[in-house]
Amino acid sequence: MKLFDAFNIGSTALSSRVVMAPLTRRRSTRENVPVAHMADYYGQRAGAGLIIAEGASPSPNGVGYCNMPGLFNNEQLEAWKPCTKAVHENGGKIFLQVMHTGRVGHQNNLNKNAQVLAPSAIKQAGEVTTYDFEKQDYSLPKAMTLDDVRNTINEFTSCSKMALEAGFDGVEIHSAHGYLPNQFLNESANVRQDEYGGSRSNRMRFLLEVIDESITAIGSDKIGLRISPHSYADVNEKPEEVNELYLELVKELDLRNLAYLHLSHMGEATPIKFSLWKELRKVYSGNIILCGDFTKETANEALENGEADMIAFGRDFIANPDLVTRFKNNWPLEERDRTYWYTLGEKGYSDYKNFELKEK
Numbered sequence: 282m283k284l285f286d287a288f289n290i291g292s293t294a295l296s297s298r299v300v301m302a303p304l305t306r307r308r309s310t311r312e313n314v315p316v317a318h319m320a321d322y323y324g325q326r327a328g329a330g331l332i333i334a335e336g337a338s339p340s341p342n343g344v345g346y347c348n349m350p351g352l353f354n355n356e357q358l359e360a361w362k363p364c365t366k367a368v369h370e371n372g373g374k375i376f377l378q379v380m381h382t383g384r385v386g387h388q389n390n391l392n393k394n395a396q397v398l399a400p401s402a403i404k405q406a407g408e409v410t411t412y413d414f415e416k417q418d419y420s421l422p423k424a425m426t427l428d429d430v431r432n433t434i435n436e437f438t439s440c441s442k443m444a445l446e447a448g449f450d451g452v453e454i455h456s457a458h459g460y461l462p463n464q465f466l467n468e469s470a471n472v473r474q475d476e477y478g479g480s481r482s483n484r485m486r487f488l489l490e491v492i493d494e495s496i497t498a499i500g501s502d503k504i505g506l507r508i509s510p511h512s513y514a515d516v517n518e519k520p521e522e523v524n525e526l527y528l529e530l531v532k533e534l535d536l537r538n539l540a541y542l543h544l545s546h547m548g549e550a551t552p553i554k555f556s557l558w559k560e561l562r563k564v565y566s567g568n569i570i571l572c573g574d575f576t577k578e579t580a581n582e583a584l585e586n587g588e589a590d591m592i593a594f595g596r597d598f599i600a601n602p603d604l605v606t607r608f609k610n611n612w613p614l615e616e617r618d619r620t621y622w623y624t625l626g627e628k629g630y631s632d633y634k635n636f637e638l639k640e641k
């Protein structure tokens with residue numbers, strides 16, 4: 282199967298085209314510091330061609346979820362090192378997803394000097410779990426000043442550099458699923474009147490500046506980007522505008538020689554998502570990862586048909602640390618069980634066994 286072919290992204294050699302998708306698991310400390318069993322968890326999954334580690338915030342303002350890890354101080358940098366070491370010792374490669382939650386968060390989840398920031402002061406609909414109260418409405422964000430925009434771009438750049446220092450092979454900038462860069466792209470979240478809002482090129486400016494400054498800092502072949510056109514953050518957008526926006530964005534990205542472009546679909550599998558994926562593939566000459574409920578068979582089909590270069594699997598990696606070996610041997614997969622997806626500790630996290638060890 283093509284899925285198991287070795288593959289290179291930039292200077293990173295991968296053992297297969299199977300990617301472990303970034304998965305929020307909320308195991309870090311309240312200070313957003315990774316803990317020891319995160320190294321076990323990632324090390325156990327090093328059989329993936331590439332692991333994209335869960336979203337880590339580049340800023341104290343970007344940790345909107347409880348127990349989400351960060352990478353904006355030295356303690357966090359040191360605490361990520363065992364994770365990258367465990368993966369490398371087991372022969373794998375690992376990128377870090379850089380995820381700033383922007384308005385998708387709550388003040389109670391941030392430390393007291395941090396603030397919920399967004400392009401405009403428009404609340405995210407829905408509720409979020411907080412440390413001190415169960416579900417709460419999302420906080421009303423503060424509209425970012427131009428200084429906030431500048432500082433935040435600098436935080437992304439500094440996080441990219443720290444990621445390499447922590448041993449990651451690269452970073453993935455998270456511009457999907459309604460998080461900060463996605464908020465800048467969306468007309469329903471961004472009503473700014475300055476150069477970061479309004480026209481398509483203005484709404485793309487924040488993301489492109491983040492990318493360009495990270496390229497200068499660490500090199501384009503160490504940077505991937507995740508987007509999710511027409512997924513749930515885009516439900517309030519005009520579908521035609523979403524198509525135009527992403528076609529324009531991807532043409533810009535094509536000039537930048539990134540490690541990869543990662544297309545994710547969350548939620549309903551609507552045809553418009555997949556027809557846009559095909560259009561984007563035509564205008565983008567670099568590597569594309571697709572993510573969204575693939576099986577081994579559909580993944581291989583997508584590769585054979587030239588729709589993608591790599592396929593990411595998310596939830597199946599949770600209970601199947603040896604997912605690639607199971608695929609290769611046609612061994613059964615564990616059932617998905619949500620009980621421990623977002624709980625603290627090792628249970629339902631780093632205690633899943635490889636298939637060969639299970640019966641012993």
Ligand code: PHB
Pocket residue numbers: 305336346457458
């Ligand atoms: C989540 O924690 O619910 C989450 C995080 C990152 C995503 C999507 C969902 O990209």
